[in-house]
Amino acid sequence: MCGIVGYIGTQAATDILIAGLERLEYRGYDSAGVATVEADKINCVKAKGKLFNLREKLEQTENKSQIGIGHTRWATHGKPEEHNAHPHLNADMSLAVVQNGIIENYLELKSELISKGIEFRSETDTEVIPHIISIFLANSSSLLEAVQKAIARLEGAFAIAIVDANNPFELIVARQQAPLILGFGQGEFFCASDITAVLPYTRTILNLENGEIARLTPLGVEIYNFAGERISRFPRTLDWNPVQTEKQGFRHYMLKEIYEQPAVVRTCLDTYINPNWHADENPDYSPVNIGLTPNLTDDLKHIQILACGTSWHAALVGKYLLEQVSGIPTTVDYASEFRYSPKPIIPNTLTIGVTQSGETADTIAALESERARRADLEPKFQAKLLAVTNRAESSIAQICDRIIDTQAGIEIGVAATKTFVAQVMGFYFLSLDLAFRQKTISNSRIGEIIEGLRHIPSQIETILDTQAEYIEELAHDFTAETEDFIFIGRGINFPIALEGALKLKEISYIHAEAYPAGEMKHGPIALLDNKVPVVAVAMPGSVYDKVISNAQEAKARDARLIGVTTAMNATEAAHTFDDMLTVPEVDELISPVLSVIPLQMLSYHIAAIKGLDVDQPRNLAKSVTVE
Ligand code: G6P
Numbered sequence: 085m086c087g088i089v090g091y092i093g094t095q096a097a098t099d100i101l102i103a104g105l106e107r108l109e110y111r112g113y114d115s116a117g118v119a120t121v122e123a124d125k126i127n128c129v130k131a132k133g134k135l136f137n138l139r140e141k142l143e144q145t146e147n148k149s150q151i152g153i154g155h156t157r158w159a160t161h162g163k164p165e166e167h168n169a170h171p172h173l174n175a176d177m178s179l180a181v182v183q184n185g186i187i188e189n190y191l192e193l194k195s196e197l198i199s200k201g202i203e204f205r206s207e208t209d210t211e212v213i214p215h216i217i218s219i220f221l222a223n224s225s226s227l228l229e230a231v232q233k234a235i236a237r238l239e240g241a242f243a244i245a246i247v248d249a250n251n252p253f254e255l256i257v258a259r260q261q262a263p264l265i266l267g268f269g270q271g272e273f274f275c276a277s278d279i280t281a282v283l284p285y286t287r288t289i290l291n292l293e294n295g296e297i298a299r300l301t302p303l304g305v306e307i308y309n310f311a312g313e314r315i316s317r318f319p320r321t322l323d324w325n326p327v328q329t330e331k332q333g334f335r336h337y338m339l340k341e342i343y344e345q346p347a348v349v350r351t352c353l354d355t356y357i358n359p360n361w362h363a364d365e366n367p368d369y370s371p372v373n374i375g376l377t378p379n380l381t382d383d384l385k386h387i388q389i390l391a392c393g394t395s396w397h398a399a400l401v402g403k404y405l406l407e408q409v410s411g412i413p414t415t416v417d418y419a420s421e422f423r424y425s426p427k428p429i430i431p432n433t434l435t436i437g438v439t440q441s442g443e444t445a446d447t448i449a450a451l452e453s454e455r456a457r458r459a460d461l462e463p464k465f466q467a468k469l470l471a472v473t474n475r476a477e478s479s480i481a482q483i484c485d486r487i488i489d490t491q492a493g494i495e496i497g498v499a500a501t502k503t504f505v506a507q508v509m510g511f512y513f514l515s516l517d518l519a520f521r522q523k524t525i526s527n528s529r530i531g532e533i534i535e536g537l538r539h540i541p542s543q544i545e546t547i548l549d550t551q552a553e554y555i556e557e558l559a560h561d562f563t564a565e566t567e568d569f570i571f572i573g574r575g576i577n578f579p580i581a582l583e584g585a586l587k588l589k590e591i592s593y594i595h596a597e598a599y600p601a602g603e604m605k606h607g608p609i610a611l612l613d614n615k616v617p618v619v620a621v622a623m624p625g626s627v628y629d630k631v632i633s634n635a636q637e638a639k640a641r642d643a644r645l646i647g648v649t650t651a652m653n654a655t656e657a658a659h660t661f662d663d664m665l666t667v668p669e670v671d672e673l674i675s676p677v678l679s680v681i682p683l684q685m686l687s688y689h690i691a692a693i694k695g696l697d698v699d700q701p702r703n704l705a706k707s708v709t710v711e
Contacts, residue, residue, distance in 0.1 A: 085158035085705035086170075086184040087111040088264075089281050090245040092151045092255045092300050093272020101154035102139055104274070104281035107329060109135055110498055110699075110706040111184075111277060112158025115169035118142070119180035120152035121252045126180050130169040134700075150302075151255060153245040155182035158705045161190070162207030172211040174218035175202055178249040181217070183210040184277050185242030185262040186710050193237060213244060227251040228299050231258060232312050235297070241445065241710070243292075245275055255300040258310075259292040262709050263443050263479060266290045266298055266305060268319050273300040278707070279322065279477070280329055280494055290319040291477055322477075329494050336698040338497030338591070342684050343548060346541040348492045348502045349677070352509040353538060355491055363531030370520050371530055372513040374488055380468045381521055386430045387412050390419040390450045391438035392708065394500040394586060395507060398472075399438045400579035401676050402511035408576075409515040409533070409673070411524035419450040420711070426457065431464040436514075437471045440495060440503035441707040442478020449711070451483055472510045474503045488514065497699045498706045499590045501684050504583065505544075505677050512537055512674075536674040543668040547681045551665060555682060558646075558663055559689035562594070566617060569594055570608060570643070571683075572601040573621035574631050580621050580648075580676050584683030591691035591701045601627075601634035612641040619646045619686075620661070621679050624653055625672025635660050646686075648679045 087108025091097045101118045109116075116138045117130030127147060131137035135156060155170035162168035171180035187193070190209035197215050198204070204211055216237055220230040227248050241261030248254075257264060257275045267274035267282035267289055274282040275298070279289055292298060292307070296315065299306045307315045334340035361371040387406055389399040399416045406414040415427065419437070423446060435454050439447045455467040471484040474492050481487045490506035516533060519525050562569075569588055573581030578600045585596035599608050601620065612618065620635040622628055639645050639660065647661035650669050657664060665682035667675075691698045 085112045085707060085709055087156045087277045087281070088153065088182045088184050088243060088245050088275070089277070090153040090255050090257060090275040090300070091272065092253075092302060093269060094150060094302070095272065096147065097149050097152035098142055098147045100274075100285070101152050102135070102142065103284065104276055105135055105154050105156045107280040108277055109156050110496055112156050112705045113700050114157055114159050114164030115166065116154070116156045117169045117171055118152055118154040119171040119173070119247060120147055120149035121247050121249050122147065122149045124249050124252060126173060126177055126247065126249050128171055128173060128177070128180055130166050130171075132164060132166045132169065151247060151252065153180060153182045153247050153255065160186055160710055161209045168206045168208050170210060172206060172208060172214050174214040179214050179218055179221070179246065181210060181214045181244055181246050183213060183242055183244045184709060185260075186240045187212060187238050187242060188240035189238070213238070217246065221248075227254060227256055228297065228308070229312070231256045231297060232308075232310060235260070235310055243277060253301055256297065257292065257300065258297040260294055264292045266292060266300070266319070268305065271302060273305055275300065283329065287322045288319045289322055289477075290317055293482075329496060336497065336688070336692065338499055338501060338688055338698050341495055341497050341502045342681070342688065344493065345502050345505050345681065346544045346548075348506050349509060349544065350541045351491045352506055352513075353541075356513045357534060357537070363527040366527065370517050371534060372517045374513050374517055376470075376486060376517060380434060380470065380486060381518065383432045383464070384412060384434055384518065384522075385432040387414040387434045387436060388427065389414065389416045389436045389438060390422050390447055391416070392419050392444050392446055394504050394583060395438040395440060395447075397579045397583040397586065398504055398507035398511065399436070400582070401508050401576060402436070402438070402514070404576040405511050405515035405673070406518065409525060410518035410522060412518060412522070419444065420446040423450040423453055426453065429458060429461070429465055434468050434470060437469065437480055437484065438473075438507055439471070439480055440474040440490070440492075440500055440507065442471065442473040442475040442480040443707050443709050445709050445711050448479055448483065451480065455483070472507055474506065498701055498704050499587055499687075499698075505680065508677055509537075533671070533673060536671045539670075540674065540677050543670065543678055544681055546668050547678065551682055552685065555665060555685045556689045559686060559693055562617065562690050563693045566594055566615070568611065568616045569596040569619065570611065570616060570638070571596060571598040571619045571621070572604060572631065572634060572638075573598070574601045574627040575625070576672065576676055577621040577623055577679055580679045580683065581619070583680055584619055584621070584687070587684055587687035588690065590704060591687055591696060591698050592694060593696065593702070594690065601631045604634055604637065609637065609641060612638055612643045614642040614644065617644040617646060619648065619683070622647050622649045622657065623670070623672055623675040623679055624650055625675065632657070632660055648682055
């Protein structure tokens, strides 16, 4: 988490830094700051709270400096106070550093620096960096050399950017296990935690790799490894459209992203479904083009999926599909748990990391540890790594053998919506591909599922068209006194209950829990009374009657019952539910991509009516790049 940005060129740096930080604010937003070099001095301005506080402060001064660094913070070490905000400076305030990551040995370094008489101004881990660089500068021939020496003392995962008043024409950046990209403009160069920050200025990008340092000057960029050897790298040009990152008339990014879902699913279908595949022609090639090579799929006996947050919910839908459609035993683990309690090694295993950002530290570390622990074993035990990610250029893409690019476009709202649906689409494609290869279901069933998938975009449009007003109206009932919600679902829709509860918690701050409907009577039912609404995901199919019975049990305890069900079922379901969120008729196997939509809308409207910061909920960050 935390976002860093840097600029050197011909324009006023502050404007570019602030605009960049605005686009990185999803990474953390409890304080922010910028440092520029002016008349051989560092000018550092910081503010607690959201970025507009910093912007207001900066408006009071005129700053024409053409070099600077900026930071938006998600507090790890030290409270979100101005003195802990980045940039952090050395003792004589001539050198400034911003960091995304954690310096794990900072306490040891800090006491060493304190014993040398250095006084600290913050409680952060980052502040050790400017002091160490400053000490090395005294005996180095260049700022670059001093930074190299300082980095050798740092342990942890970090991306840093440095400006120095005594070297006013260079910006030094370094990356070790935290994202950092460089942007190449005309006579101007950028660095940032994410390409979104530089997209308005350039689409020529280079991903710095772990163990690399770059020196940016007005004349160009030089890249070195940590040992100081010069490296040749070539930037690439992205075809991303900056308009994707605008709100386009929607009140919040989250709402815009909910409405983008039909288009996202269309893109996924166009990208991955093979249009020439027809079940009745008995084709000998896969119905989907996800590019899995035989070394990943041959003899596959087991799949393990690792993910966090919403991606973990998509993984649970994936497990259902991979087991029921492809017939492959599949486990799903939180990446943060798996990395410290890995499962026994099973041969012929495919390991899948699911992460929209491709930068979640726990997911990356879990996949890396999986690769490492299998490295010396015989071939059938070797790690086969697949990523399901929305960022083809991300860190996870670098460490995996293959990726399924979920093609959802940049998602800015911290609460994931369109990327969740796109991840689930990725699992449909994967499970169909494996089912075809392993012949676990007939071609005609594969054809039926694909036909069902093709209807999803228009079916989501129907939900958005017919339910929006009703859901907004309904949301008013839960904005004043409701403190708890329960979500229930079964089978392939249990993960949707989990996702509905998570969305509500994240953005409305209402406590919500989700259970497999059959588990209610083993404890959670004790929570129910007329103040605790219950949302039941009751999609027609194998467990519909069971969910309805479980919902009835909740109703008998006076809970207000909200049902997510299909329009055709509505008359029957009306006897059970007090309120109904209806979706079009759909095969149970495909239903999660529809049933999740009303739940996204319900949590959105509850939070929006409460006047909360929907896109940047408190304490959260979209990209969690620390453990
Ligand atoms: C954070 C975000 C969640 C997200 C999770 C995993 O907690 O707030 O919305 O689901 O990280 O992120 P990833 O990028 O790995 O999918």
